[in-house]
Amino acid sequence: MSADPILAADVAAAPPTAIELVSVNKWYGDFHVLRDINLTVKRGERIVVCGPSGSGKSTTIRCINRLEEHQRGQIIVDGIELTNDLKRIDEVRREVGMVFQHFNLFPHLTILENCILAPTWVRKMPRKEAEDLAMHFLTKVKIPEQAGKYPGQLSGGQQQRVAIARALCMRPRIMLFDEPTSALDPEMVKEVLETMVSLAEDGMTMLCVTHEMGFARQVADRVIFMDAGQIIEMNEPNAFFSNPQHERTKLFLSQILH
Amino acid sequence: MSADPILAADVAAAPPTAIELVSVNKWYGDFHVLRDINLTVKRGERIVVCGPSGSGKSTTIRCINRLEEHQRGQIIVDGIELTNDLKRIDEVRREVGMVFQHFNLFPHLTILENCILAPTWVRKMPRKEAEDLAMHFLTKVKIPEQAGKYPGQLSGGQQQRVAIARALCMRPRIMLFDEPTSALDPEMVKEVLETMVSLAEDGMTMLCVTHEMGFARQVADRVIFMDAGQIIEMNEPNAFFSNPQHERTKLFLSQILH
Amino acid sequence: MDVSAPPAGKPSGYVSSAMLQQQPPPVSTTGPIAWARAHLVGSVGQVLLTLFGLWVAYVVIPPVVRFFFIDAVFTGTNRDACLPEKVGRDVGACWPFIWAKWNQIIYGFYPEPERWRVNLVYALGVVLLVPLMIQKVPGKRLNALAFFGIYPVVAFVLLTGGDLGLRGFLLSRLGLGGVFTNIGQAIGLRSGFWPDYVVSALLISAIVAAVAPVFAGNRRTAGKGMLVVFAVLGVVLAAVDIPFGLTSVRTDLWGGMLVTLVIAVTGITASLPLGILLALGRRSQMPLVSIASTAFIEFWRGVPLITVLFFATYMLPLFLPGGVSIDKLLLALVGVALFASAYMAEVVRGGLQAIPKGQYEGAAALGLPGGLMMRLVVMPQALKLVIPGIVNNFIGLFKDTTLVLIVAIFDLLGALRAAFADASWATPTTVVTGFGFAGLFYFVFCFGMSRYSMALERRLDRNHRH
Amino acid sequence: MTDASLREGPPKVRRWSWTDPKLRSLVLQAVLGIFLIWMAWSILANAQANLARRGIASGFGFLENSAGFGLVQTLIPYDESMSYGRAFLVGLLNTLLVAFVGIIFATLIGFVMGVARLSSNVVIKALASAYVEVTRNLPPLFQIMFWYIAVLAALPGPRQSLSFGLQPLINAIASGLNGIGLGSVGAQLSAFAGTLAAPGVFLNNRGLRIPRPVFESGSTIVGIALVVAIFAIWFTMRWAKRRRVATGQQFPVFWTALALLIGLPLIAAVVTGFPVTFEKPELRGFNFVGGVPVIPEFVALLFALSIYTAGFIAEIVRAGILSVSKGQSEAAASLGLKPNLTMRLVVIPQALRVIIPPLTSQYLNLTKNSTLGVAVGYPDLVAVFAGTTLNQTGQAIEIIAITMAVYLTISIITTMIMNWYNRRVALVER
Amino acid sequence: TTLDDVKARGALNCGVTQGLPGFSSPDDKGNWTGLDVDFCRAVAAAIFNDASKVRYTPLSAKDRFTALQSGAIDVLSRNTTWTMSRDTSLGFNFAGVMYYDGQGFMVRKSLNIKSAKELNGASICVQTGTTHELNLGDYFRANNMKYEVITFATIDETVKAYDSGRCDVFTSDQSQIYAVKLKLTNAGDHIVLPEVISKEPLGPLVRHGDDQWFDLIKWTYYALLNAEELGVTQKNAEQEVNSANPEVKRLLGSDGKFGEGIGLTPDWALRAVKLVGNYGEIFERNVGKGSPLGIERGFNKLWTQGGLQYGMPIR
Numbered sequence A, B: 001m002s003a004d005p006i007l008a009a010d011v012a013a014a015p016p017t018a019i020e021l022v023s024v025n026k027w028y029g030d031f032h033v034l035r036d037i038n039l040t041v042k043r044g045e046r047i048v049v050c051g052p053s054g055s056g057k058s059t060t061i062r063c064i065n066r067l068e069e070h071q072r073g074q075i076i077v078d079g080i081e082l083t084n085d086l087k088r089i090d091e092v093r094r095e096v097g098m099v100f101q102h103f104n105l106f107p108h109l110t111i112l113e114n115c116i117l118a119p120t121w122v123r124k125m126p127r128k129e130a131e132d133l134a135m136h137f138l139t140k141v142k143i144p145e146q147a148g149k150y151p152g153q154l155s156g157g158q159q160q161r162v163a164i165a166r167a168l169c170m171r172p173r174i175m176l177f178d179e180p181t182s183a184l185d186p187e188m189v190k191e192v193l194e195t196m197v198s199l200a201e202d203g204m205t206m207l208c209v210t211h212e213m214g215f216a217r218q219v220a221d222r223v224i225f226m227d228a229g230q231i232i233e234m235n236e237p238n239a240f241f242s243n244p245q246h247e248r249t250k251l252f253l254s255q256i257l258h
Numbered sequence C: 001m002d003v004s005a006p007p008a009g010k011p012s013g014y015v016s017s018a019m020l021q022q023q024p025p026p027v028s029t030t031g032p033i034a035w036a037r038a039h040l041v042g043s044v045g046q047v048l049l050t051l052f053g054l055w056v057a058y059v060v061i062p063p064v065v066r067f068f069f070i071d072a073v074f075t076g077t078n079r080d081a082c083l084p085e086k087v088g089r090d091v092g093a094c095w096p097f098i099w100a101k102w103n104q105i106i107y108g109f110y111p112e113p114e115r116w117r118v119n120l121v122y123a124l125g126v127v128l129l130v131p132l133m134i135q136k137v138p139g140k141r142l143n144a145l146a147f148f149g150i151y152p153v154v155a156f157v158l159l160t161g162g163d164l165g166l167r168g169f170l171l172s173r174l175g176l177g178g179v180f181t182n183i184g185q186a187i188g189l190r191s192g193f194w195p196d197y198v199v200s201a202l203l204i205s206a207i208v209a210a211v212a213p214v215f216a217g218n219r220r221t222a223g224k225g226m227l228v229v230f231a232v233l234g235v236v237l238a239a240v241d242i243p244f245g246l247t248s249v250r251t252d253l254w255g256g257m258l259v260t261l262v263i264a265v266t267g268i269t270a271s272l273p274l275g276i277l278l279a280l281g282r283r284s285q286m287p288l289v290s291i292a293s294t295a296f297i298e299f300w301r302g303v304p305l306i307t308v309l310f311f312a313t314y315m316l317p318l319f320l321p322g323g324v325s326i327d328k329l330l331l332a333l334v335g336v337a338l339f340a341s342a343y344m345a346e347v348v349r350g351g352l353q354a355i356p357k358g359q360y361e362g363a364a365a366l367g368l369p370g371g372l373m374m375r376l377v378v379m380p381q382a383l384k385l386v387i388p389g390i391v392n393n394f395i396g397l398f399k400d401t402t403l404v405l406i407v408a409i410f411d412l413l414g415a416l417r418a419a420f421a422d423a424s425w426a427t428p429t430t431v432v433t434g435f436g437f438a439g440l441f442y443f444v445f446c447f448g449m450s451r452y453s454m455a456l457e458r459r460l461d462r463n464h465r466h
Numbered sequence D: 001m002t003d004a005s006l007r008e009g010p011p012k013v014r015r016w017s018w019t020d021p022k023l024r025s026l027v028l029q030a031v032l033g034i035f036l037i038w039m040a041w042s043i044l045a046n047a048q049a050n051l052a053r054r055g056i057a058s059g060f061g062f063l064e065n066s067a068g069f070g071l072v073q074t075l076i077p078y079d080e081s082m083s084y085g086r087a088f089l090v091g092l093l094n095t096l097l098v099a100f101v102g103i104i105f106a107t108l109i110g111f112v113m114g115v116a117r118l119s120s121n122v123v124i125k126a127l128a129s130a131y132v133e134v135t136r137n138l139p140p141l142f143q144i145m146f147w148y149i150a151v152l153a154a155l156p157g158p159r160q161s162l163s164f165g166l167q168p169l170i171n172a173i174a175s176g177l178n179g180i181g182l183g184s185v186g187a188q189l190s191a192f193a194g195t196l197a198a199p200g201v202f203l204n205n206r207g208l209r210i211p212r213p214v215f216e217s218g219s220t221i222v223g224i225a226l227v228v229a230i231f232a233i234w235f236t237m238r239w240a241k242r243r244r245v246a247t248g249q250q251f252p253v254f255w256t257a258l259a260l261l262i263g264l265p266l267i268a269a270v271v272t273g274f275p276v277t278f279e280k281p282e283l284r285g286f287n288f289v290g291g292v293p294v295i296p297e298f299v300a301l302l303f304a305l306s307i308y309t310a311g312f313i314a315e316i317v318r319a320g321i322l323s324v325s326k327g328q329s330e331a332a333a334s335l336g337l338k339p340n341l342t343m344r345l346v347v348i349p350q351a352l353r354v355i356i357p358p359l360t361s362q363y364l365n366l367t368k369n370s371t372l373g374v375a376v377g378y379p380d381l382v383a384v385f386a387g388t389t390l391n392q393t394g395q396a397i398e399i400i401a402i403t404m405a406v407y408l409t410i411s412i413i414t415t416m417i418m419n420w421y422n423r424r425v426a427l428v429e430r
Numbered sequence E: 001t002t003l004d005d006v007k008a009r010g011a012l013n014c015g016v017t018q019g020l021p022g023f024s025s026p027d028d029k030g031n032w033t034g035l036d037v038d039f040c041r042a043v044a045a046a047i048f049n050d051a052s053k054v055r056y057t058p059l060s061a062k063d064r065f066t067a068l069q070s071g072a073i074d075v076l077s078r079n080t081t082w083t084m085s086r087d088t089s090l091g092f093n094f095a096g097v098m099y100y101d102g103q104g105f106m107v108r109k110s111l112n113i114k115s116a117k118e119l120n121g122a123s124i125c126v127q128t129g130t131t132h133e134l135n136l137g138d139y140f141r142a143n144n145m146k147y148e149v150i151t152f153a154t155i156d157e158t159v160k161a162y163d164s165g166r167c168d169v170f171t172s173d174q175s176q177i178y179a180v181k182l183k184l185t186n187a188g189d190h191i192v193l194p195e196v197i198s199k200e201p202l203g204p205l206v207r208h209g210d211d212q213w214f215d216l217i218k219w220t221y222y223a224l225l226n227a228e229e230l231g232v233t234q235k236n237a238e239q240e241v242n243s244a245n246p247e248v249k250r251l252l253g254s255d256g257k258f259g260e261g262i263g264l265t266p267d268w269a270l271r272a273v274k275l276v277g278n279y280g281e282i283f284e285r286n287v288g289k290g291s292p293l294g295i296e297r298g299f300n301k302l303w304t305q306g307g308l309q310y311g312m313p314i315r
């Protein structure tokens, strides 16, 4: 499939390294939640992060768009280093889209309004243009007919797809997904994964926390396994699944693959 | 595996037919939500109910412990017919445990307090005894160490297991599950299903709304398929999955099994 | 693990032969009889309660109707019309008293030839407010702008007469006043105010732009924003400064319903934004901001409004540099608004606390900066949640307007009370009639607010659910 | 790629930037602090200058001067020869009394009405809704005056007082004792009743008068018995709870407590030969003298404030209960808990966290609205102190300052108690 | 000075009651009328030659002194009793006595009471913030009687309570008692007891510290009295300017420049009388025979007729 024209322009203009984490450490109080994380994500790369509960997966990707502050090390996103500088943080967040496990749609706005909120206010896009863009992405995630409804009126799978469309409307260069399917019914998981696969085919840089191993096999360039705040193993999917190196990884994979 | 001694005593004393629905009809206003439901569940039987959203699965099992009132037909639970008589309803509810999709734990009480609330107030059990019982079941669902925490401090899978333990603490003869895994992570689904399997092995009567087909295959004595307020098809799992009779069932199964 | 053996009597398969069609519900569960049985006479307790309700109605309604209508006097020119010994029967409410005092109840001491201005303000208010409240009427933005932006200025000019005669405040202190005043007069401007205004607008905008990076992002937007604020303010000031040829009416002549509504409407419109600011302040991460907001809120919540008004009206001159005198109505307005905003702040804070963290994170992840996040995402949801509390406050505020009697202004109730002192209307039922009338007035407004808010709540609710 | 060895991160450099939120907040706070200090200073300086210039007397010496006016309700001994300071205390206690009792009543009525608004019985629901709409939408001043006039209109003058005697009741008890073979005790009791001489309770438009107990020498023993009874009740409650915890059995605590509370002092009284006499109200001249009076001003104010505030509380309670999701009560029901237990153990505890903050506001409002009592002649703090005393002495600054300070103190204490309670019921969450 | 302020403002700030029949209350048209009001109008007439240049500040009993102290009003003309402590320690000057009053009692006829001495143990309704509460205390203590006092904020509420039977006795200035009788359900069932237990000289007052302003108020009052004494009325004032009587000439400014001593023009008194009337006219119009109150002049007759009103000579 050909790359999405609306996205393509942006992607081309960006630096070749999308995300770089150098020796990132983070504590919650005294609890050392991220321990010396090093990771370089190239533009267009698609990475799946997995690992047991509480291993720091969410924390890692939340640090990348500065929903959490890290205490030591460097995080460079899209060529911008994350510091306390609010301006930079806003710049980074504009370039990074995030899809939450619990959607976090704005319940007081319609689907369309959810999608155009940030483009019009942050990107200062004319409303008409923003709406066209929103409809484009809503069509892409196959729910254009829901544009006028409120989030509360949609099913979980539809809501999650709206969340993806909303993030895409900011035309981010990077997308972060935090377990985007774990709050969904089995039937709905399928819908959302299909949407993500089609995004992946468009060449978007993606960092995705998920345990959908089918998705990882099909889409990921690399799979990362985390435990206890560290990256334990990182490999391309085939090698990762067929031949895990670390004991912990083996144990985990044995549990999760049924 | 041997039957749980604490449960065994109760189960033995009960009448052989656990639940009987005779021509049950229910309306919400003008909407005919249950249409002539007939179902007999024998003691110790384990039944899985599936069907598309809105087909009346939840309504059926909510009628069984009278969270909803039915308007025509008979529901006999544990030898007691459900009428407007409040006393009988209480009696039935004491014997029927229910696990909700959204857990509905009491957030202002600790896990242990959640579990002993009903035994001490309804069964007038001494607190010590109730606590022992609670710890027994918490151990059974593998979270005894969480007893002192509040529900808000647990992960979803842990919460779901607390909900099961809480229902078990009333030592019900019948357990109703309403999509107990649909809000969980894949890893946690496994934990919860394992807990339910071990219950099933103890010979508890179970009625479970779920779309986890693996669970249905492994545990169920019968699988019921509902649509539009009716029981469309009912069969033992092997026959049900391998050889569905009704067109609607075939369509549904084709969607859900990936 | 092994599939456990199926129980003895193995269930046979079942396939439904035909789909059952939707049937109408049994009559016994619908219809008026079922309704009555479920809601009125289902049990002994319900029967008793039903009877009790009827009894309460029986006890309350007939005497009230009797007093205010059947036995009431409707015409007359002085107290003789309402005196039992003169009329020769029991006398209920003395309505001619209300008719005689009607103008005072509505306008206070507002000079008679100028009352059309008050009427015009009332009429404009209704014309602008009614379409604003009805959801179906289009053009809400324009309407809101007219009501919240233009209407207050128009009302102010109409009611006071405008033509404030603004004076210079800055340049004359620097010894430059004369020059500009002369130039101003030469080109037809009335006073030395406007040069001052322009100079200070530029100055302040420059300062804001200079310190902008400290507080918010962009110096250009900050400076521009400030200039816009000054421009809007300038338009408003110009409007109240232009001599329209209306006679000036001092606020101490205002009274009656006029004052009640002016205070209530000002209080209501001011308390919401102020309350929001205070609530945000109280939740602020900065300790001093939060302490100051908390102290402010707790002070106003803790002190009776009458002592505050008393203090502000009669004692404040002792605390201010000599010769400063403040318009009393203005004092009351400020007092009521601050008082109401402290209460509002607590309500809003409750709403803010109820917004899940995910909403903040969702907005942040989209790159919405803090201010926009609050304005576009958090506040709309929080405010919707606390509509009942907000309306509780509005209703309380509406009734608190009666306290302005302290500042020597007769609101509706004050005007009535002063009218009670008129010896030519002194009868045994005058006071009760007056209070009955005032009670009806307050009830109509408060009840209206309460009902409208419920409708609003339901409407907003429907938008969000299935 | 596993790299478990932690290497030292790059040295931490703190870069100062204008956009650093920490620095920003520091600057903003400094500005605000300076502004506040400047405000306070300028106000104080102005006041000092102005007071000095106008030569207005200041100071709190006036509090010791004799007040010279009478008050209708005094919880502590007071007459017009006592000082303004004493009058202040009387007013303060009157305010506290009506506020405290009013808060209790308003809470009770409010909770009942709030729950009733959610009832399925249309009549109860309609009554509760009507109650809320009427009480909430009429100014409290009107309601106070309405109750005052209603109370006065319903009651007869002093000479036609309604009277309620205790003797018939005591005689009945005595004959009952006789019947079960305790004749001597019964005789003693009726002799004591004789000293009471019916009737002892009077109700008229001057208020309610009940006998004032006068304690004689032997009465300490009765007092001790009462104290013992209270301790016994406390122990019983603890024991009953422990027993319920241990065995699940319920114990009739309430009835036991009642029996202890009445029984023990009664036995002591029998043993000591009834050392208590009662000062009975007597009609002398215009009105009754003696006994303990409950004035209609208090009753009207209490009624009005409780009923008015209860209307608001009912709405708050309703919102609170609605905020607890239906799933909670369904879960409780499916565990076999009866509706009242569900309400008590599951719904109300969770609703409280939504209810308490606005409830605090209502408590403060009730306290402040008690100043409206001046309309019906209730001698509260504002009427006595910021009214009469201010008018007599003219020392506005001191009096208003004291009054504001007192109300602030009351409300801050209320808020603190409520916040403490709020924290107790707050949910523990991740 | 205060006069300069008043002139600059173009109006007199006058503190009045929030409504007391005959003394100050708004009529059907919304104009303030009454004895106290007319005094302020006379002052305004003397200053501006326009009796309507008055801004009324309706004050409750407890607000009034603070309002005057702080400068919110220029003159307090609000049936305020002249007492020593008010004159001295509150920092005021009383300018004269517009109305000599005394505190009396009203009771129901059915009580069969003839004298205040029989009131031992009675419940008494009184309005707060007046000298009445103190007088009551004194009177009952002096006569060794007990009483129960219920204090209300406004006169209407006091009357309502008395009328409902809450109290045996209503007490107030006698002038008010007559006004209040009009509002009782059955005015005929009540009698006013003969005792007058206090002296209640009610008059206008000003702040300490501006003697010229004090003089202006004081002499306006005297001018009103002198006008009545000399037969100068609202109607004939213009003609009387040419009167042969030297006293009238001095009063109306055709002889001497007495007005300049108080910062006004010589014909200040003429303006006051012409626009508002002399004391007798003001009295009759507001509280006397010309009003629903119909109060006898009693002590408020001129000294020449055996009363206490005595205008100091303008000379």
Ligand SMILES: Nc1ncnc2c1ncn2[C@@H]1O[C@H](COP(=O)(O)OP(=O)(O)OP(=O)(O)O)[C@@H](O)[C@H]1O
Binding pocket: A028, A031, A033, A051, A052, A053, A054, A055, A056, A057, A058, A059, A060, B155
């Ligand atoms: N605000 C916080 N304060 C203290 N500890 C926290 C906080 N948030 C997260 N943690 C802890 O940090 C650890 C990592 O959390 P994180 O959410 O990143 O895990 P995760 O890998 O995403 O797990 P899951 O698969 O359950 O989402 C967990 O042990 C968690 O308990």
Ligand SMILES: Nc1ncnc2c1ncn2[C@@H]1O[C@H](COP(=O)(O)OP(=O)(O)OP(=O)(O)O)[C@@H](O)[C@H]1O
Binding pocket: B028, B029, B031, B033, B051, B052, B053, B054, B055, B056, B057, B058, B059, B060
């Ligand atoms: N209180 C109600 N009032 C009216 N209609 C209702 C009500 N509750 C449920 N329904 C309707 O009844 C139908 C059956 O609902 P039910 O919850 O039993 O479906 P379900 O089979 O459990 O579906 P799901 O898999 O989505 O949980 C649905 O169409 C639903 O919209």
Ligand SMILES: [Mg+2]
Binding pocket: A057, A058, A059, A178, A179
């Ligand atoms: Mg996570």
Ligand SMILES: [Mg+2]
Binding pocket: B057, B058, B059, B178
């Ligand atoms: Mg369901």
